[in-house]
Amino acid sequence: MLRIYNTLTRQKEEFQPLEPGVVKMYVCGPTVYADAHVGHAMSALVFDIVRRYLIYKGYDVRFVMNFTDVDDKIIQRARQSGIDPFALAEHYIQQFQEQLRALNVLPATVHPRATQTIPQIQQMIQGLIEKGYAYAPGNGDVYYRVTRKPDYGKLSGRKLEEMQAGARIEVGEQKEHPMDFALWKAARPGEPAWDSPWGKGRPGWHIECSAMNLAYLGEQIDIHGGGNDLIFPHHENEIAQSEAYTGKPFVRYWMHNGMLQLGGEKMSKSLGNLVTIEEFLKEHEGDVMRMLVLNSNYRAPLSFTPEAIEAAEKGLERLRSALRPAAPAAAGVAAEVAEALKNQAEATRQAFEQAMDDDFNTAAALAALFELVRAINTARDQGATQEQLQPAQEMLLRLAGVLGLRLEKKKEAPDVVPFVELLIEVRNELRKQKLWALSDLIRDRLKALGILLEDTREGTTWRWE
RNA sequence: GGCGUCGUGGCCAAGUGGUAAGGCAAGGGUCUGCAAAACCCUGACCACGGGUUCGAAUCCCGUCGACGCCUCCA
Numbered sequence: 435m436l437r438i439y440n441t442l443t444r445q446k447e448e449f450q451p452l453e454p455g456v457v458k459m460y461v462c463g464p465t466v467y468a469d470a471h472v473g474h475a476m477s478a479l480v481f482d483i484v485r486r487y488l489i490y491k492g493y494d495v496r497f498v499m500n501f502t503d504v505d506d507k508i509i510q511r512a513r514q515s516g517i518d519p520f521a522l523a524e525h526y527i528q529q530f531q532e533q534l535r536a537l538n539v540l541p542a543t544v545h546p547r548a549t550q551t552i553p554q555i556q557q558m559i560q561g562l563i564e565k566g567y568a569y570a571p572g573n574g575d576v577y578y579r580v581t582r583k584p585d586y587g588k589l590s591g592r593k594l595e596e597m598q599a600g601a602r603i604e605v606g607e608q609k610e611h612p613m614d615f616a617l618w619k620a621a622r623p624g625e626p627a628w629d630s631p632w633g634k635g636r637p638g639w640h641i642e643c644s645a646m647n648l649a650y651l652g653e654q655i656d657i658h659g660g661g662n663d664l665i666f667p668h669h670e671n672e673i674a675q676s677e678a679y680t681g682k683p684f685v686r687y688w689m690h691n692g693m694l695q696l697g698g699e700k701m702s703k704s705l706g707n708l709v710t711i712e713e714f715l716k717e718h719e720g721d722v723m724r725m726l727v728l729n730s731n732y733r734a735p736l737s738f739t740p741e742a743i744e745a746a747e748k749g750l751e752r753l754r755s756a757l758r759p760a761a762p763a764a765a766g767v768a769a770e771v772a773e774a775l776k777n778q779a780e781a782t783r784q785a786f787e788q789a790m791d792d793d794f795n796t797a798a799a800l801a802a803l804f805e806l807v808r809a810i811n812t813a814r815d816q817g818a819t820q821e822q823l824q825p826a827q828e829m830l831l832r833l834a835g836v837l838g839l840r841l842e843k844k845k846e847a848p849d850v851v852p853f854v855e856l857l858i859e860v861r862n863e864l865r866k867q868k869l870w871a872l873s874d875l876i877r878d879r880l881k882a883l884g885i886l887l888e889d890t891r892e893g894t895t896w897r898w899e
Numbered sequence: 900g901g902c903g904u905c906g907u908g909g910c911c912a913a914g915u916g917g918u919a920a921g922g923c924a925a926g927g928g929u930c931u932g933c934a935a936a937a938c939c940c941u942g943a944c945c946a947c948g949g950g951u952u953c954g955a956a957u958c959c960c961g962u963c964g965a966c967g968c969c970u971c972c973a
Contacts, residue, residue, distance in 0.1 A: 444903090464973065477973035507971070590968075596901055597969065639971085661973030662904090668972090692904085693967065702972055729922070730912060734905075735966065742911050745923035749911095752922075755937070789913090797913050801921035811937055815930090870932060877934075888936050895936085 436491065438657075439733060439793045441665060441688040442589055446793050451656045452686065457493045458651040459485065462643060462660035462668070463545075465502040466526035467511045469710040472723065472738060473661070473694040473701045474530075475537055479724050480691040480732040481659045482539040482838055487790050490836045498650045499542040500643060501527050503549050504636050509625055519626055520549070533711045537720040538838050544650050548642040552628050555637045555645040558679055559617045567678040571608035574620025574633040578640075578675060580613045586674050589688060590666035615671055617641045640671035644679070647672075653680040662690035662733075663700070692735045701738065709738070721839050722747050728796040728837055749800075753834060754841055756807040757827055760820040761892030767813060772822040775813050779829035782806040786833050796837065806830050817892065843898060854885060858894050861887075 436449040451457050461481045464474050478499075488495050503523035512519035527547075534541070548555075559576055562568035567583070570576045580586050580594060587593055597613055607616075616638040621627030627634040637645075647655055653676075660669065669688065676684040693700040696707045714723060725746035730736050766772075782802050789798035810826045834841050861876045877887045884899040 462973070465971085470973090474973050480973090505971085591902055592969075593902095659973095663968065663972055666902090666968060667970090691973070693973080695966075698965075700967065700972090704970095704972065725922090726911090734912095737911065739910080741909095741923075745911055748924090749922050758936085795913075797911095797922090798920070801913065804921055808938080815937055865932080868932070874933070881935095886935070889931075889934085890936080891930075897936095 436791045437793055438687045438689065440686075441662075441690050442685075447687065449687065451493065452654055455492070455494055457488050457495045457657065458655040459488075459495055459497050459657040459659070460643070460647050460651060460655055461497070461499045461658075462664055463499045463501050464526075464530060465505055465507060465639075466523045466530065467505075467508040468526065468703060469708075469712060470526070470530050470533060471701055471703070471708045471710050472714050475533070475711050475714070475723055476694045476727055476736055477659075477661050477691050478534055478539050479537060479727045479838070481689075482537075483724075483728070483732075483796060484657070484659070484689065484794055485540060486836055486838055487794060495543075496651060497540070497543045498646065499545055500646050501530075501545060501547045502639060502642060503527065503547045504626055505548075505639060513624075523547075523549075529712075533715065536715055537711075537723060538840055540838075546646045546650055548637055548646075549626075551642060551645050551649060552637065554649045555641055556618075556628075556630055558641060558645050558648065558675070560631065561679050562617065562675065565678065567675075568617055569610065570618075570632045573606065573608050574618075574635055575607065575616055576618035576632050577607075577609055577614040578617050578671065578678075579610060580615070580674065581611050583674055583678055587670060589670045589673055592666065592670075615640060615667065617675070640668055641675055643668070644672050644675040647676065647684075648680075653682050653684075655685055657687045657689055658685040659689045659691070662692060663702075665690060691732050694736045694738050696738050700735075718743065718747065721750055721841075724838055725750050728800050728839075730797060732794060732796070749804075750839070753803060753807060753830070753839065754843075756810040756830055757841055758814070758895065758897065760814055760818055760823050761890050761895065763892040764814075764819045765817045765892075766819045767816050767822060771813065771816065772818065775809055775818070775822065775826045778806060778809045779826040783829060783833065786836075790836075799833075799837065803830060803833060854880070854896055858887065858896060862894060865889075 437446040438449050439446045464470055485495050485497055504519065508519050508523055512522045515522070559568060562578065563570065563576065566579070568576055568578050594613060618630060618632055618635050619638055621634045621636060625636070627636055658669070673684050695701065696709065699705060699707060701707055701709070722743065726738070726742060727736065729746060729749070782805060785802035786799045789795040789802060806826060807830065810823060810830065814823060831841055857876055857880065861873050864873045880887060885896055886899055887894055887896050
């Protein structure tokens with residue numbers, strides 16, 4: 435039984451989708467006006483892992499992740515660099531999607547964009563006005579009326595009376611209440627704009643997510659995810675809009691990931707303490723970032739430090755060590771030993787599921803995998819044959835795959851394999867004759883080419899670095 | 900100021916009433932021509948102070964500290 439921590443109720447709840455066997459899931463994507471940073475990667479990875487586990491559990495997962503491709507910052511940025519705002523957004527969307535692929539994040543079922551959802555957004559705004567939840571004061575803006583719904587603030591645990599101190603009204607706004615927020619923004623000259631019943635303008639940030647949910651998943655969804663910095667006001671406002679419009683509970687399980695911490699602070703565009711995904715991937719493979727995420731609780735802050743990255747990299751290599759083949763001359767182990775390894779693989783599967791069922795406890799799931807790694811390596815050391823190792827290795831590969839780890843490195847230059855094996859054969863002849871200098875030369879030169887030789891009692895093995 | 904999360908070995912980090920998973924690093928050992936890898940062994944009484952309990956890292960109160968949100972933000 436899967437249990438998920440629900441931000442709305444602040445407790446773990448049994449997961450029960452609206453429709454048996456189907457999960458409707460929406461995750462807030464980035465506003466595309468700059469290079470995405472590793473914090474965005476963390477969020478994408480967290481919900482990719484959630485999604486993969488739900489698939490593993492047998493659910494048909496409809497996964498929607500939006501791109502906010504029109505807003506103040508995009509317009510501002512485009513103006514500064516003299517680029518068309520749509521071209522700017524398109525550039526960063528392409529870049530982000532490429533990076534998600536590098537991180538082995540499954541592509542969303544749909545990647546909607548605000549600019550492609552304008553009719554639905556307008557329809558929703560119109561509906562909210564008709565129901566009295568929104569108003570157009572006549573300056574071209576349309577605002578949501580927060581005082582109309584008594585449960586406004588239920589997600590973030592706030593009350594309107596307590597929030598007013600921080601609220602602000604900008605010049606030109608005509609709000610009834612300081613906390614009212616824009617559903618539609620009147621266009622200023624030169625800005626991207628769409629015709630609407632309220633004049634030329636563009637959608638506010640919050641309404642696009644409500645409209646996309648409605649358009650692509652329906653009135654009610656199972657899981658809504660995002661960073662915990664979106665709880666207020668973004669998700670609070672989404673709930674207000676959607677529930678006011680449909681009259682139904684919007685989301686069953688609200689999931690929020692913790693913030694990635696750099697130097698003790700949240701990594702964010704506004705603070706400027708950034709490591710972009712591009713920079714990270716230049717130094718490390720995508721699975722390293724994933725290991726970093728897996729090793730900690732998704733709801734807690736993630737320490738992004740050189741030491742943690744190093745540990746993630748080594749841990750990944752350790753997982754891979756279990757997939758190395760049996761020694762060339764392995765004699766095999768007793769049937770009971772092989773059987774015990776098989777049982778261990780099964781026990782690992784159970785421990786893995788138990789951990790993941792408990793609100794996606796990936797750190798505990800990883801621990802289970804490491805136990806299996808040790809068992810496999812021990813069996814290999816004892817002389818297990820490839821056939822004897824196989825079942826446990828397959829289990830490891832399968833469960834790691836559920837976490838989105840790719841363990842198996844791509845086969846580099848398969849053409850060279852016979853030549854490497856030839857060199858090993860020759861080198862072993864040299865070793866028999868105790869010609870150590872020549873043997874070591876071959877090993878060193880191969881290492882320089884990225885090929886590691888390891889001499890064991892049962893023969894010499896090799897692998898790519 | 901308000902709301903919320905958190906403080907576990909050198910680092911990352913599970914556990915949330917019955918005497919502390921896992922990874923990284925470190926030290927020792929096995930194997931080995933050497934190297935590498937793998938394997939084995941070694942380490943914390945859980946921020947601090949009270950309280951509840953037969954028993955608490957785990958529940959309650961307080962103190963200190965960190966972080967997030969309250970304005971755009973994954």
